[in-house]
Amino acid sequence: MKVFFSRSLLLVGLLFGLSAVSADNTTLPHYAKDKHLGVGSCSNSTCHGSIQPWKKSNVLQNEYVTWTKEDNHSRKAYKVLTNKLSKRIARNLGLKDPAHEAKVCLDCHADNVPTDVRGERFDLADGVGCEACHGGSERWLESHTSSETTHEENLENGLYPTEDPVARATLCYSCHFGDANKLVTHRIMGAGHPRIRFELDTFSATQPAHYEVDKDYRERKPTFDGVQIWAIGQAIGMRSNLDLLMDPKRGHDGIFPELVLFDCHACHKKMETASWRPRAGTGLPPGIVRLNDANFIMLRHIVKVVDAGLGSQLRKQTRALHRSVIKGNAAVKRAAVAVRATTEKAIKLIANHEFSDKDIVAILKSIVAEGLKGELRDYASAEQTMMAANNVVVVLENAKAINDLELDVLNKALDKMFDATKNDKVYRPGKFAAALKILKSAIPNL
Ligand code: HEC
Ligand code: HEC
Ligand code: HEC
Ligand code: HEC
Structure with a gap:
């Protein structure tokens, strides 16, 4: 899968970045x-x-x-x-x-x-x-x-303000996940609704775009880099999940929490024995249904590169959130409130950060390294990793930061990742890990 979006002029985005992000509160x-x-x-x-x-x-x-x-x-x-x-x-x-x-x-x-x-x-x-x-x-x-x-x-x-990534992501997620008033609940999925996946930058391109970010556009509106759009999309996806988790009405169904918050494939897979592996990022014991943390992981790696301190805070807090699930509702609430506050900080940080090509490569390397440790084995994380890698390659290509040979090697690795994640019904973590290894060796040193 190869999607195209234009890398907009960073400077203009930076000048307008601060005021534009206040659009967060728009109805x-x-x-x-x-x-x-x-x-x-x-x-x-x-x-x-x-x-x-x-x-x-x-x-x-x-x-x-x-x-x-x-x-x-x-x-x-x-x-x-x-x-x-x-x-x-x-x-x-x-x-x-x-x-x-x-x-x-x-x-x-x-x-x-x-x-x-x-x-x-x-x-x-x-x-x-x-x-x-x-x-x-x-x-x-x-x-x-x-x-x-x-x-x-x-x-x-x-x-x-659809041009503002925070406002845009909030809009898209209101349907491509849900909000306080509408949601594809697990009951609706159980009745036959397809699983929902979303990634802001990829989906903005494949919609497809009916606009061009050209010279006059930049004069009229603030613009944002593709990596910023991807990063903010991850943060808003995470925020949407947290808001649902904390919603006393929507977030529950009888004695169960709303199951769309969890990794679908944690339950929907063939019963196996001895396939469980510990995950440092969650600290959970075996036999526990894990929150779907694909957005959490992506955001953590992005933030880590921009602000190491905030990155490690996110790591600690998301781990605490995972562990709170085995402690009870009050613990979940406390942990979710803490992660949400950090997520808001991360959104402001990202919207005002000029991502250099070096930053972008560092983020991808960091995600791949985590994947090779086995932390991204679940399907939802693998799928987000595939889209993330694709975005990064498109940005580097448009910025002419890589030569044709490097691009060719990267595209071959992307094909393998796409192939490994194209169908969740036949997904094998081993095949995805092999594709990640190929990607690792394809990432150029900038
Ligand atoms: C699913 C959401 C969505 C729908 C539906 C949609 N748009 Fe858009 N539209 C966007 C986004 C996102 C942008 C890009 C950001 C921006 O410039 O606001 C955009 C941009 C535009 C622009 C601005 C181009 C520029 O250069 O400033 C126009 C004009 C536009 N859309 C017209 C339409 C029309 C007409 C329709 C219906 C036929 C439509 N849109 C339907 C999301 C949507
Ligand atoms: C009012 C609800 C709503 C909003 C807002 C919305 N979408 Fe959608 N979107 C849908 C629905 C419903 C579909 C599925 C339509 C179908 O398949 O018939 C869809 C489909 C899509 C698809 C095609 C997916 C596929 O698998 O083929 C893309 C891409 C997409 N949306 C992107 C976006 C983006 C980007 C935004 C935000 C700018 C957005 N959407 C906002 C409801 C919405
Ligand atoms: C919170 C928003 C939301 C709600 C509520 C919702 N849907 Fe959807 N639906 C979507 C989105 C988004 C997609 C596209 C998923 C994708 O392809 O990425 C979709 C896809 C579908 C599809 C597959 C479309 C295709 O092109 O193959 C069907 C069928 C569908 N929905 C039916 C329903 C029905 C029936 C209901 C009511 C019981 C419903 N949906 C409620 C957002 C919603
Ligand atoms: C905590 C475990 C758990 C999680 C997490 C979970 N499910 Fe389910 N799911 C179930 C159970 C239990 C059923 C009911 C099976 C039955 O009716 O026998 C079910 C039923 C379904 C069905 C209907 C299957 C059928 O046989 O018709 C679909 C589709 C589905 N879930 C999708 C999802 C999706 C998509 C997600 C993630 C967003 C998800 N589930 C997360 C446990 C789970």
Whole structure:
């Protein structure tokens, strides 16, 4: 798997970094009060529905066409709710309504805002429409087309700051994991919903992007490096997990905690004997269901390179969090609060750090070393490691920090990693470890 994203100018991101990250508190489009006027209000051929990109415009103008033809968020996201699998899920869950009319499904598969904030051209069947990400356009639809209007003014009028990685990650994770109000629970998965995986930088590219981070973009908006986007995505993924873990309502199901917080394959694998190995990062004894810590691990290695002290604090605190699971609810709460506070610090640190090519290589080496110690054997960690390695290689390639030969060797290693992680049903930790070894020898010394 090879995905492309453009490495943006770091300097601009740094200048604007601080103020942009305050967008953290922005209300998500799903919960804000502005009316959603509908995809039909954006799709005119002189607006965002042009067949070809416009040369003279700041934005591509063909966003609607890209979204319709290549983006799974289009009507397809809604339409899957009428397919056989969705019918089965709805039946298994005993839903009163069919899936395409059930709030529990529509909240993520469409722009399911309350009826009083739906404009005349709003159509639920449009799926995850423009305003599900960009915010209800009631106050900015008219003004945003004027060249006099600044991006800041649009934001004040309710445009959601999708360019800001913290705000973007919070938005994506609200559906690609869940938030306090919506979640693919283990019950929904048990009914047949596919497992959910997410990585912000990879998924931003494969959506696919309907925008170009070019010169005028940088003048209008703050930009962030691909590594920053990946790193912040890991931190927000971790925060989403912690918030669910601490949620007294959502985080529990009867006597059990919500099982989507744990490593799926800890339970969903064939029964084996004598395959257990200790993991230093968790300190857990055998026979215990482990929290899914793929995001924790990635974030720890990123932070370690930027601030060694904070990195070791994260290591201590995530280990304590793992161990708290065998101590009881009060201990879990205490440990989760501590990790969350450190995660917030890490987000600020990363958003304002200029990652050099040396940093990036150091992060990858650090992850690979941990993997070779056997700490990333589970499928979720292997999958995140594969996407991380891919991101790093793309960044190095775009920065021309590596030559063609080095790139070729790295790409061969990536192919092996991709092959080892492409299907969780036949995943073998040994095959992944072998791919990691190849990657290790392919990483250049910068
Ligand atoms: C918290 C958000 C969320 C909720 C709630 C949710 N889904 Fe999903 N669903 C997703 C995401 C995200 C994906 C895509 C996963 C991927 O491919 O990475 C998905 C994928 C699917 C797919 C597979 C689609 C395909 O292209 O193969 C089906 C079918 C589906 N969901 C049905 C449902 C049904 C039925 C419900 C209600 C019971 C539901 N979903 C509730 C977020 C959600
Ligand atoms: C799943 C979320 C999502 C959906 C759905 C979505 N966008 Fe976007 N859009 C983004 C992200 C992320 C960016 C890049 C960050 C930014 O510049 O805000 C973006 C950027 C843009 C830009 C800015 C380009 C620039 O140069 O400043 C335009 C215009 C745009 N989208 C229009 C649309 C339109 C029109 C639709 C519906 C047909 C749509 N988007 C649907 C997430 C989304
Ligand atoms: C309102 C909920 C919602 C939001 C917000 C959202 N997504 Fe999605 N996304 C979905 C659903 C539902 C699907 C699955 C659609 C399907 O398969 O039919 C999906 C699918 C995708 C896919 C295709 C996955 C695959 O396996 O084919 C990508 C990539 C993606 N989303 C990226 C993003 C990114 C990046 C963001 C944030 C900018 C984002 N999404 C925000 C609901 C959402
Ligand atoms: C603590 C153990 C545990 C964890 C962790 C766990 N599950 Fe489950 N899962 C179960 C059990 C028990 C069942 C019910 C099996 C049965 O019905 O016989 C189940 C059922 C399922 C089913 C339905 C299987 C079937 O036979 O139809 C799916 C799909 C599923 N889980 C997915 C997941 C995913 C995805 C994750 C991770 C996000 C996960 N599970 C995490 C224990 C777990």
